[in-house]
Amino acid sequence: MDPRPLLIPSLLDDHFPLLRRALASERWEPVLLEAGPGLADRGLRYLHSELCYPAILVAGQVLSALDSGRYDPARCGVLIGQAGDECRGSCLIRLLRRALDRAGYAQVALVSLNVRGIDREDGLPLRPAMVGDALALLRDQTRPFEAVPGAAEALWQTWVDRLSAEEAPAPAAAVERCREMAASFRALETVERRVEKVAVVGELYTKNCRLGNWDLKQYLAAEHCRVAVGGLTWQALYYMDSHALKGPAAQRALYRAAGRWAAGIQRDMVAVLRKAGFETLPPFDQLKREAAPYAPLNVTVADGWLIAAEAAAWAKLGYRKILCVQPFACLPGHVFGKGQYAALQRKLPQARLVSVDYDASTGEGTVLSRVRMLLDEVLP
Missing domain, CATH: 3.40.50 (Rossmann fold)
Structure with a gap:
């Protein structure tokens, strides 16, 4: 059948x-x-x-x-x-x-x-997710400088078609694929342009779904922005790290082992991307260490301390304008995400954080006015 x-x-x-x-x-x-x-x-x-x-x-x-x-x-x-x-x-x-x-x-x-049963072999397929993170980052950081409009998107689609027809690569092969992808994006014809660096942090769905954020990345690209969004790999490692503190001993050990395995591949892929001249969040272990001054690391409800960690890391890389996106009625997101923005802004005086809520009853003008408020601000 x-x-x-x-x-x-x-x-x-x-x-x-x-x-x-x-x-x-x-x-x-x-x-x-x-x-x-x-x-x-x-x-x-x-x-x-x-x-x-x-x-x-x-x-x-x-x-x-x-x-x-x-x-x-x-x-x-x-x-x-x-x-x-x-x-x-x-x-x-x-x-x-x-x-x-x-x-x-x-x-x-x-x-x-x-993702309750996440481990090395089943649950969330981590190796394709890591390749997806790398591919999205390469496209987003190349797009503002492409000489031929649409070239970065077309190359992204070429790689998606190629990779989706293949078996999930082994760890070493995934890192090699990352190296090949980086080389192909570096080979695209580019021109020097003045661009604004904007990071997007916040709730998982709203960060990663065009439907949920009303095509935010496309809008920012049209406004000559170089957009940075934390990848799914960091989200998965955050999930495993936080769940290594909960539940029965066997479950905690499983999450710790899966986290160590995935973090090792992530470190190799981050090294490849940085060597090729692209900007990424630090590997997860480093990201967590550097997050300590910005958010309590025991706050693991919803996106918890990961939001503060990503905002601080992107600001350190020069993404001083940060959009903090949340969907309406995500109660954990509003309490443990939006609830930390004011304190985070005080700890990141060199950056500007603007919170944006997406809702079925909110007009497009309301949302875009908040985005424009951030884009139009001249930072010292």
Whole structure:
């Protein structure tokens, strides 16, 4: 029997194309859903307006795809990512089940993608994620200087097509792939331009999903900005590091071992990128050490101390303008993310932090005015 379509709502735009092969199986054929008009309004028909904005968008994407008639509800499934812990989105799979039932799609299967079992072989596929981090960084840091508009994006797509057709590389091969990618981006024709360096920190979905941040990176690129966003690898290592402090002894040991393994590959890839002339966050262990003056390292709820760590590290690299993005109604994000911005600004006087909330009821002008407030400010 042919594999059934597995609908995957937007989340990690720079990674899911590479993870598609890892998510495929004899039963499922992954289908990455696209953005479209009116998704939030469609989601709000079935979910309460006080739920987090990502949950509303996910529901809107899934219902829009099913309503299109392109997929047989009796043969398709929906992949729902769940972080677990304090994230309100952890209950999304139950809420979406109710929404699908009410919309007449009770036969659609829901499949959970969770990182509870993360280790070297299963759970989140870390090696493709690391390559995805490198590839996105190379594109974003080359794009402001490309001589031919769209060249960096086209090269990124070429590498995505090539890598997504391959098996997940072994660690040594992943590092070698990183070296090849860096060389190819360095070979693109570029011109000297004056650009503004802007970093984006904050909640995982909003940082990494065009749908969730209203195409923020494209907007900044059009404004001649060199954009820096922390990669999924750092997020995964943060998760493993924080969970090495929780739960049964065997589980803690598993997270420590997985973290050491992944951190070793990350250090090699960071070294390759820096040698090629690109800027990256420090390797995770160094990032954590340097975060101590900026946030309590025992604050591991939601994105916790990682937000402060990324902001401080990017500021040190010259990204003095920092956008702190959060989705509306992410309660842990607002308390443990947005709640630290004022103190973080006092500790980073050389930088300017601006908080931006994304919400179904917020107009585009409101959001862009806050982004423009940061871009137009002249820092001493």
